[in-house]
Amino acid sequence: MTKTKEHWDVYSPSTGEHIYTMNETDVTEVDSFVAKSKQAFQTWSRMDFSKRLSYFANLRNVILQELDQTTDVIAKDAGKVQMDALVADIMPVLDFLKFLESSAEAILRRQKVKTPIVFIGKKSYVEYMPRGIVLVISPWNYPFQLSMIPILSALVSGNTVIAKPSEITPYVGKYMEELFERAGFPEGVVQFAHGGKELGGALVASKPDYIFFTGSVATGKIIAKQAAEHLIPVTLELGGKDPMIVCRDANIERAAKGAVWGAFTNSGQVCMSVERLYVDETIYEPFISAVKKEVAALTQGASKEHDVGSMTFHTQVQIVKNHVNDALVKGAVLETGKNPTDWDEDSMFLQPMVLSSITNDMKIVSEETFGPIMPIIPFKDEQEAIYLANKSEYGLNASVWSNDIQRANQIASQLVSGAVIINDVIISVANHHLPFGGAKQSGVGRYHGEQGLRMFCHEKAIMQDAGKKSNEIQWYPYNGKFDDFKNMIEAFYGNQRKWVRFLKSYLNLLKKSK
Numbered sequence: 026m027t028k029t030k031e032h033w034d035v036y037s038p039s040t041g042e043h044i045y046t047m048n049e050t051d052v053t054e055v056d057s058f059v060a061k062s063k064q065a066f067q068t069w070s071r072m073d074f075s076k077r078l079s080y081f082a083n084l085r086n087v088i089l090q091e092l093d094q095t096t097d098v099i100a101k102d103a104g105k106v107q108m109d110a111l112v113a114d115i116m117p118v119l120d121f122l123k124f125l126e127s128s129a130e131a132i133l134r135r136q137k138v139k140t141p142i143v144f145i146g147k148k149s150y151v152e153y154m155p156r157g158i159v160l161v162i163s164p165w166n167y168p169f170q171l172s173m174i175p176i177l178s179a180l181v182s183g184n185t186v187i188a189k190p191s192e193i194t195p196y197v198g199k200y201m202e203e204l205f206e207r208a209g210f211p212e213g214v215v216q217f218a219h220g221g222k223e224l225g226g227a228l229v230a231s232k233p234d235y236i237f238f239t240g241s242v243a244t245g246k247i248i249a250k251q252a253a254e255h256l257i258p259v260t261l262e263l264g265g266k267d268p269m270i271v272c273r274d275a276n277i278e279r280a281a282k283g284a285v286w287g288a289f290t291n292s293g294q295v296c297m298s299v300e301r302l303y304v305d306e307t308i309y310e311p312f313i314s315a316v317k318k319e320v321a322a323l324t325q326g327a328s329k330e331h332d333v334g335s336m337t338f339h340t341q342v343q344i345v346k347n348h349v350n351d352a353l354v355k356g357a358v359l360e361t362g363k364n365p366t367d368w369d370e371d372s373m374f375l376q377p378m379v380l381s382s383i384t385n386d387m388k389i390v391s392e393e394t395f396g397p398i399m400p401i402i403p404f405k406d407e408q409e410a411i412y413l414a415n416k417s418e419y420g421l422n423a424s425v426w427s428n429d430i431q432r433a434n435q436i437a438s439q440l441v442s443g444a445v446i447i448n449d450v451i452i453s454v455a456n457h458h459l460p461f462g463g464a465k466q467s468g469v470g471r472y473h474g475e476q477g478l479r480m481f482c483h484e485k486a487i488m489q490d491a492g493k494k495s496n497e498i499q500w501y502p503y504n505g506k507f508d509d510f511k512n513m514i515e516a517f518y519g520n521q522r523k524w525v526r527f528l529k530s531y532l533n534l535l536k537k538s539k
């Protein structure tokens with residue numbers, strides 16, 4: 026991709042073809058984005074819920090009508106195969122839109138909650154009020170769903186959104202903007218700013234009411250610091266180094282197929298991809314053989330029929346090269362794939378690499394690689410596997426493979442991770458009823474599910490009294506009430522409630538509070 030302010034030529038990393046020419050948003054435009062967003066908030070936030078949802082249904086239908094084209098744009102811009110674009114980027118968005126259409130109103134409406142008996146006569150509610158302008162900053166690896174799901178989650182309660190998609194996949198950003206236009210969303214409700222980190226920084230500095238960031242740990246920390254100065258709440262969805270634990274009683278064929286998909290889908294450029302594979306030493310050799318057999322059957326290219334696409338941008342290729350070289354120098358064995366010395370410098374395709382003879386000082390064990398590598402490491406017993414899996418500064422996702430579901434769950438419960446999947450990989454992100462997010466350096470906060478919609482709202486507690494009584498028992502005057510309160514507290518909060526004593530003291534208090 027080559028770029029000047031007015032002229033941004035976008036090329037596909039997999040085919041090298043010129044796919045689009047677009048304009049970059051200038052940082053001087055940020056103020057007008059904010060003004061438009063504020064203006065649109067006035068009507069969007071007050072709009073009848075069912076009317077607001079009608080735009081979501083329009084969007085779903087526009088995406089469905091343009092399914093082939095949307096798939097093509099994502100596949101070409103990111104260098105991913107079309108299946109990855111369709112199934113992992115578009116399908117979750119359609120599923121999420123359906124979820125919003127069926128459930129958002131019930132999740133975001135005023136909720137009645139219990140009121141303790143000592144507050145007889147009162148009612149309590151929780152109300153969800155949109156925050157205002159939400160800034161959504163997204164990465165390039167799943168450029169569609171990682172922008173769309175937070176944008177839609179914020180919009181549905183009445184927030185307006187300024188989205189800054191990744192500059193590495195700018196055509197997807199432009200295409201998403203056009204989809205919202207074609208779905209008829211009112212002007213200013215969702216705006217797209219196209220550009221890189223300078224623009225991202227200017228948008229953060231514009232003091233939005235909430236920031237939803239997905240990307241690297243380094244950028245997440247910069248944004249968190251900037252946001253902290255103005256106490257802007259943030260969600261940070263960051264990197265991962267996800268472990269997969271294969272127990273001796275696992276279904277080896279399934280685990281090998283799952284590992285290969287989990288490590289190499291999207292060329293391993295997945296925050297939740299399998300980046301460390303821990304295998305019980307008693308099945309280590311047959312497991313490696315099964316994995317190699319699966320890898321040998323993979324096809325690479327840019328069509329509907331291929332399994333693995335290209336890398337998305339050159340910098341990431343250099344990181345993978347650096348990690349693989351570091352491992353090979355320290356004694357790792359390349360079981361499949363090419364040694365970096367044999368890589369074609371002009372190609373963005375990297376062959377899937379399985380590595381054995383791994384030691385803990387290698388970067389492929391500790392740092393996020395975000396590429397098509399699979400280091401396989403034997404373990405002696407479950408406790409060692411849990412220890413090794415947890416020995417990471419990351420904690421986004423993990424998986425445990427065993428035919429003994431109880432044992433797999435016991436291991437899962439001991440992993441410090443935002444999610445653990447049993448006998449499968451990555452898939453938890455596709456269930457919108459589950460929270461998504463990371464532990465440790467993998468992030469702060471969760472989205473998806475009920476809380477993923479409510480977090481974009483001010484959660485407001487409302488307690489209501491009919492207002493008929495002239496006084497309350499805890500109001501003035503205090504004179505003569507202390508012993509009644511003490512009696513009431515002892516009767517109410519002991520191991521067994523003493524209702525007669527409670528009522529007597531309560532009625533005394535009422536009398537004294539006329």
Ligand code: NAD
Nearest residue numbers: 163164165191221222225226240241244262263264265296
């Ligand atoms: P990145 O941090 O380089 O960039 C992410 C976004 O932030 C881009 O839009 C970029 O323009 C913007 N940005 C960069 N510097 C900024 C600044 N100073 N102020 C404001 N915005 C700024 O990350 P990336 O390379 O695009 O994405 C890869 C990373 O994202 C990996 O670490 C991956 O694990 C992580 N990721 C996490 C999740 C998750 O859900 N946890 C999902 C996908 C990717």
